[in-house]
Amino acid sequence: MRASRLLSALLLLQARGRMTAQELADELEVSVRTVYRDVESLSAAGVPVYADRGPAGGYRLLAGYRTRLTGMTTAEAESLFLAGMPDQAAELGLGQVLAAAQLKLLAALPPELRDRADSIRSRFLLDAPGWFREQASPPLLAPVAAAVWEQHRIAVRYRRWNSSEVDRVLEPLGLVLKNGTWYLVATAVGSAEPRTFRVSRVLTIEQRESFLRPAGFDLAAHWETAAERVETTLWRGRAKVRLSPHGLRMAFLLGPVVGRALRETDHSPDGDGWTTVTLPIETNRHALHSILQLGPDAEVLEPVELREMFAQAAAELARRYT
Structure with a gap:
């Protein structure tokens, strides 16, 4: 845990330049005293970090120093597709992973591209949910997402639109966020075609054995066809x-x-x-x-x-x- 925090502190200084102890503490969610100890540890390890005194002071790295410790983990790379939706990434349990991936990307960029990325981030924001809708994360979204990632079947109790409840064993193929609502695209065992299930209506979930994902299944293409079919039907x-x-x-x-x-x-x-x-x-x-x-x-x-x-x-x- 501490090694990860030290690396995060190093990457923050590399990406942003001078930062005060309080700014580092806020970013790392630790106390200022912990930041002091971490900076001393970095310096003892040979990282050229030093402090500027005075009201405009702070910690910074020696000019020209760059670390190569920016390799992404598999989970961080997988989280990048949610880079514009931090709230939704958090709902899927990927909030901290996404933040780490973005920090590593910024640290790896040359200064001119890093400034450009910061400029774009300060000017554009994606807010997926619609107006006048309370954003509520479905209680079982995380285990449903885990089943999608890990490709294992799930046994669920599902509440249908008419309030009746049914038991299904599903092979989850993907998650779709539509206007602030999460939907699961899955194939019920014994059925040939994938169907759409509203995640908030999943009442219970139990992990089962792994399954083989259909070769060539395209989630985006399936969703487009399904959405058109819903509009035509309803x-x-x-x-x-x-x-x-x-x-x-x-x-x-x-x-x-x-x-x-x-x-x-x-x-x-x-x-x-x-x-x-x-x-x-x-x-x-x-x-x-x-x-x-x-x-x-x-x-x-x-x-x-x-x-x-x-x-x-x-x-x-x-x-x-x-």
Whole structure:
């Protein structure tokens, strides 16, 4: 543990130049007194580290000194694909590993490229979860991720969309983070095609024997096909809706599938300034709860059954608030 911390301190000084004892302590999550001892150990080992006195002082390496101890471990190399998502890396149990890998990369870069990398990092940030959604890590994400890494089967109890529970033995092929939600792509034993499971609905998990991953399986290609199939399967219905100008602007609340349909539709306002559009819907019940978000800025014209549901809901709301 201490050897790893000494190497981290050395790489920090190489990557960032002068650092105060407090800055090193904050980065290494130790006390300032521990930093003093670590610097003395580095110096005793022949590392040319010295201190500048005064308010603007700190520790730094002798100009031109560079260590070659920047080789990455296997886990650090595997974590680099999550370099833009530190929170998600932490959820997978790779937070510290990713930080170590990034530090080693910075230390290995020449000064001009290191400055460029720092500049990009200070200007761009990937925040995967959507707005107005509480980010909650599924409690069993770590063991599910371990099964993906290590290629072993898992026996799980899974809660389906209708709240029923089933037992499955799965061969996990990959994890996908979609709009802040983790999904497991896996093949159930006895089934031929991979399916998608929401990780937060995995209730229990038990590690089983290892399995052979299908040759040529492409997670990205599979997910693209599966996502298209889900949209085609779920969004079968259509509803004709009139939207006020404000309702048209707020239609993003209805989700990305509806938003894409609106972008592909010609918007021609009528004499009242309202626009009639055809929206994809899952079911009439789902459409009722979804379109109600727009309040009086939306009027459902078709199908008749859905319009009647809105009339009943409006009457009930009027009775409740009268």
